[in-house]
Amino acid sequence: MSAANYHIGVISPEQFIAEHTFVYIIKGVMHIYDGSKNYMLKSGECGIARKNHFARYKKEKENGELEKVFVFFDEKFLRMFQEKHKTTALKFKSNETILRISKNNLMPNFIQSLLPYYDHGKINEAFADLKREELLIILLQTQPGLAGLFFDYGIPEKVNIEEFMNRNFKFNVSIERYAFMTGRSLSAFKRDFKITFKDTPNHWLVKKRLQEAHFLIEEKNKRPSEIYLELGFETLPHFSFAFKKQFGLTPTELACRKKKTCT
Structure with a gap:
């Protein structure tokens, strides 16, 4: 069936x-x-x-x-x-x-x-x-x-943006959704985000996800194919392109270098 x-x-x-x-x-x-x-x-x-x-x-x-x-x-x-x-x-x-x-x-x-x-x-x-x-x-x-x-029809209350984003950065949702979940309008979210992280939400999210990916591949021996979706990347090629742009080598190259299997 x-x-x-x-x-x-x-x-x-x-x-x-x-x-x-x-x-x-x-x-x-x-x-x-x-x-x-x-x-x-x-x-x-x-x-x-x-x-x-x-x-x-x-x-x-x-x-x-x-x-x-x-x-x-x-x-x-x-x-x-x-x-x-x-x-x-x-x-x-x-x-x-x-x-x-x-x-x-x-x-x-x-x-x-x-x-x-x-x-x-x-x-x-x-x-x-x-x-x-x-x-x-x-x-x-x-x-x-x-x-x-x-039967509680209220909207999310305003929360600590640093704690919330560090806990939920892996989820592939829109910036508007993140703003709503932190109890803010989009403009207030971007303003508070800039104050907290000294960065824009989109740039910070990509950087944070790539840092986590690097850690998982190098320290936890994870395969790129098994982590890219969990880190909010929609496709493996997109993940690989962003990873190489950030670190100078692809996730696969880092993985094989770690295992000493690169040719």
């Missing part, structure tokens, strides 16, 4: 969680990295990926199969749900990017109930909001404290 991806909503190509996202692993394993912590969801496990966070995903097949369900809770839907059900919420305290959902009897049955409504991996639109509503009711019954997460 080929990998299946059942989802309600659109998966962003960016490594940025734009909306609260329910993730259920039917078969396989999903590894998630948020810049400081690794998470793992296995077959039969599920969780909530919190909006306004960075995350990078790695998937493993189980016996050649990978099936997962994504359900996205956008703000418009959540406001409609809250109004309909008169749901109140206390402040949500956890800072975790991935919130595990406790195992219960309702969830596997719900996942099975979803599958007949899918056509080529996409749920029939007529049923999408009904199934989302059913899922949200199950989640809130299972873990009532999640109301404080789902």
Whole structure:
């Protein structure tokens, strides 16, 4: 069986969680990295990926199969749900990017109930909001404290730009996204960035990623092909070109020099 991806909503190509996202692993394993912590969801496990966070995903097949369900809770839907059900919420305290959902009897049955409504991996639109509503009711019954997460419509608060960028420089997202995540307008972000790093965001990001790449190749014996995506470079040729421009040799040349295999 080929990998299946059942989802309600659109998966962003960016490594940025734009909306609260329910993730259920039917078969396989999903590894998630948020810049400081690794998470793992296995077959039969599920969780909530919190909006306004960075995350990078790695998937493993189980016996050649990978099936997962994504359900996205956008703000418009959540406001409609809250109004309909008169749901109140206390402040949500956890800072975790991935919130595990406790195992219960309702969830596997719900996942099975979803599958007949899918056509080529996409749920029939007529049923999408009904199934989302059913899922949200199950989640809130299972873990009532999640109301404080789902029904908080605030934007990210202003954070320390130096700490944030040093933790998240590997994520390949736009400067506008970085600005939003640090609680700043684009102009304020560029101004504060210049004050903090004495550099522009784009130039600093490339330099920082290349320095990390050099360290990983020389000190950790990593292969260029296995690190360029993790460091925010879209293609290996682009990574190699930027690396040579910065250090005077390609990543492959540094790797073989380290191992003394250059010809």
